[in-house]
Amino acid sequence: MSVEAQAAPRSGSSGPAGPGVRRSVAALRGLGLLATLAALVLVGLLSVWLGTRGIPVTSTWNALWQPDGSEASVIIHEYRIPRTVLGLLVGVALGLSGALMQSLTRNPLADPGLLGVSLGASTGVVVAIAFFGVGTALGYVWFAFLGAAAASVLVYVLGSSGRTLATPDRLVVAGAAVTAVLFAFSSAVLLLNPRAFDQFRFWTVGSLAGRNTDIVLIALPFVAVGLLLALGLAPSLNALAMGDEAGRALGVNVGRTRVLGAVAVMLLCGAATAAAGPIAFVGLVVPHVARFVVGPDQRWVLAYSMLFAPVLLIGADVLGRVLGSPGEIQVGIVTAFLGAPLFIALCRRRKLVML
Template sequence: MSLSVETRAAPTGAEDGPAAPRVRRSAAALRGLGLLVTLAALLLVGLLSVWVGTRGIPFTSTWSVLWEPDGSQASVIIHEYRIPRTLLALLVGMGLGLSGALMQSLTRNPLADPGLLGVSLGASTGVVVAIAFFGVATALGYVWFAFLGAAAASVLVYVLGASGRTLATPDRLVVAGAAVTAVLMAFNSAVLLLNPRAFDQFRFWTVGSLAGRDMDMVLVALPFVAVGLLLALGLAPSLNALAMGDQMGRALGVNVGRTRVLGAVAVMLLCGAATAAAGPIGFVGLVVPHIARFVVGPDQRWMLAYSMLLAPVLLIGADVLGRVLGSPGEIQVGIVTAFLGAPLFIALCRRRKLVML
């Protein structure tokens, strides 16, 4: 199957008619209404995540102890396990959705995902080092090594992509990311093959899971995702200008180098925190921006906002589905997103050409 990319220029306003302002206001109102519907869907799947689990708890009991903890077994399960898990899924989903949208915009590549700059492999390398060389054995212990690995990989990719006198262009970043990813993958494979104990521990992290994470993990991931979110949303106007090319962006007053650096930092914070907290989870950062772009078009302000909400809807829904299908155990969320995301992405590719900004 061949995928083609169309370049869609931003409207210049030259062909706007007298009714154009009214049309734009109507479109903005519809997009705003869609955002509210998406937020309602997020609240619904969040409530389902608190209610549904391997241990059945009636909805009335769930609703009661949700607001008034009473120390019962149901209350402990909901407040110490399901609520932190749901909040972490919210943060991880936001991180993956926004970082995927940023990657596709920065590289102008509709097939880009958060791992394109080596962030995911960097996080995996951090976990491998933590297990094999430092004996770390808990998810909360992995998170700092994973985040440091993601940050180091991101910096290395940007340095390689910006070597010489030229700025880090999208093509150079992609090539540098592919090279760093290949090296890190070889390193991880060598260490894990020589250390069976490390392989046994790593394979449970690398599948991508939200199980066993508590509120401490949420508090660790929260500041990184929050800063990355603010950076991403703040870059939306500049990304709209860069969609028409670097020269046009400079003509509109955008600092191209600064925008790319801040975008790379936002991707590192968002994807690094998400991967460190839950392991590598595929397809969310790849598929969700396409869904958002299909709904609201190429405007980065709306596309980033929709990606920020649609991604946790998909991730929390996949987590709930994994608990239902795998009962009395569960299927890890990384496996469920792969089964849901792959057909969805194929359907999007077959339905229409992949359109970039």
């Protein structure tokens, strides 16, 4: 039995931990959320201030609140603010989709790419470039989202074929199969079309640069709907952590929860990948950090994941600009360098079980 299965009954009981202790723990977790929110505001301000073009703090602050058409004002309002807002949306989406994936599949190594969503989005971009001649990020985003949606639906159909419901194991196997097929198709198209490969390799690194307000507005509704779905599923995910039978005994509609969870992952991961390209390790590492801080309760894990992830992503983007000056290092590269050691450290500190 998983740790979550053991911990969940205790969390709602009136055992040794009395109401006063539970209130204190909840208060500490709430303060932790406020501290994380403050950290998010700080990295957001740093993202607006720091860049390849140096702008003094006072000029940044004045241009932020009183745009005057100056060069600094244009840079801040047309480039850095949309980039920071997109980092916020993509971070929230990756953090929530990673936590959902790990909970739905009860697999601590699951990430948003496990159901083929990320590779579906990448395949959509390959098709857009190779067959439709699309050459802008704004054009990619629709094809990427359609590819992510198509891959998600295909995985769920394959995972629920026959008379049985889509179980975590069946979904993982179906996701692996669809991912292999999409990877083979994309590789074949790119190898046969050097021009498409030349364009695609810049998108596939994962970056927040070069994205404008139009892409933010496209991604926003998908992330908002996925966020509401994910947070609404938190109580059901706590019950499912004890197993499908126990979840049904507690009144959870297992099939409905899995379908809505898959839809939320598709919306969140699809929108994030379409807008910024595939960004590794954020969806994998952040939920583990959240569980390390707050324990197994999915309500808190989802809440912390949706704040930790944009802190990591925007912070990595700022770090890439600082280290790569006068150019920049793409955020997908920075998150890989930051996420891999962090994940190894988590593996060494504790046994990776589904908490």
